[in-house]
Amino acid sequence: MAVKLLRAAGQFVLDRLYPPACLLCGADTMQAGLLCGACFVRLPVLGPPCCAACAQPQASSALLGADGLCASCERRHPAWEQGRAAFVYDAAARDMILRLKYADRLEYAAFLAGHMVRAGQDILEAGALVVPVPVHRWRLLSRRYNQAVLLGRYVARARGLDYGPDVLERLRATVRLARFSRGARRQEMQGVMRVRARWRTRLRGRTVVLVDDMLTTGATATACVQALRDAGAQKVHLLVAGVVPERPGLDIDLQEMQ
Numbered sequence: 647m648a649v650k651l652l653r654a655a656g657q658f659v660l661d662r663l664y665p666p667a668c669l670l671c672g673a674d675t676m677q678a679g680l681l682c683g684a685c686f687v688r689l690p691v692l693g694p695p696c697c698a699a700c701a702q703p704q705a706s707s708a709l710l711g712a713d714g715l716c717a718s719c720e721r722r723h724p725a726w727e728q729g730r731a732a733f734v735y736d737a738a739a740r741d742m743i744l745r746l747k748y749a750d751r752l753e754y755a756a757f758l759a760g761h762m763v764r765a766g767q768d769i770l771e772a773g774a775l776v777v778p779v780p781v782h783r784w785r786l787l788s789r790r791y792n793q794a795v796l797l798g799r800y801v802a803r804a805r806g807l808d809y810g811p812d813v814l815e816r817l818r819a820t821v822r823l824a825r826f827s828r829g830a831r832r833q834e835m836q837g838v839m840r841v842r843a844r845w846r847t848r849l850r851g852r853t854v855v856l857v858d859d860m861l862t863t864g865a866t867a868t869a870c871v872q873a874l875r876d877a878g879a880q881k882v883h884l885l886v887a888g889v890v891p892e893r894p895g896l897d898i899d900l901q902e903m904q
């Protein structure tokens with residue numbers, strides 16, 4: 647009881663010293679960990695209709711086939727089964743993902759992951775294993791942490807699912823892929839991802855939810871899915887914070903740091 651009172655008093659003092667502020671612009675908010683009204687309207691939250699595989703928002707549900715796929719995924723289904731994204735990678739969502747990635751703004755992870763849990767509620771099924779897309783250890787020297795690992799941990803915890811931050815290993819750093827042709831991307835990603843030995847027997851027959859901060863070309867996720875399937879995973883779904891909109895001429899150079 648005394649501890650609870652002390653904690654409440656402590657929170658009261660903290661709120662006076664550091665009033666809850668908008669995660670993005672720092673304006674006053676009602677509650678810590680949220681956005682102010684002005685930033686929230688800049689947040690491109692994704693809702694239906696979206697393609698069930700590539701997660702791209704669609705102008706009309708009439709554009710989706712009976713299984714919820716866009717025309718492009720109907721022609722060529724992505725390597726993963728179902729794909730979900732919390733946001734379009736644009737405006738405020740883009741600001742947050744980039745700051746989480748490069749500016750140590752770890753408080754964004756909880757916010758983004760909360761929305762990923764919402765977007766992925768139907769694929770975060772009971773018994774699924776949550777696995778983040780790994781970065782190469784050289785990248786960790788400059789960035790110190792892998793943003794997908796943070797997001798995955800929050801997502802798994804929120805749904806009470808098993809979490810495997812070390813299931814996949816990236817064997818080499820790859821170049822930025824966005825400018826390459828599909829064939830060149832596939833070549834570059836060939837054999838880049840591997841399931842660590844201690845996980846190989848534990849993946850058999852399991853459903854895996856692969857987590858990343860963003861979905862751009864899909865080449866990285868495809869390499870992960872192949873490694874997981876080769877190790878016996880039965881189904882692999884993909885859950886990301888932001889999906890880069892299909893927009894010709896969009897400069898994704900800065901953003902795709904594989």
Ligand SMILES: [Zn+2]
Nearest residue numbers: 668671682685
């Ligand atoms: Zn704000």
Ligand SMILES: [Zn+2]
Nearest residue numbers: 697700716719
């Ligand atoms: Zn699609």
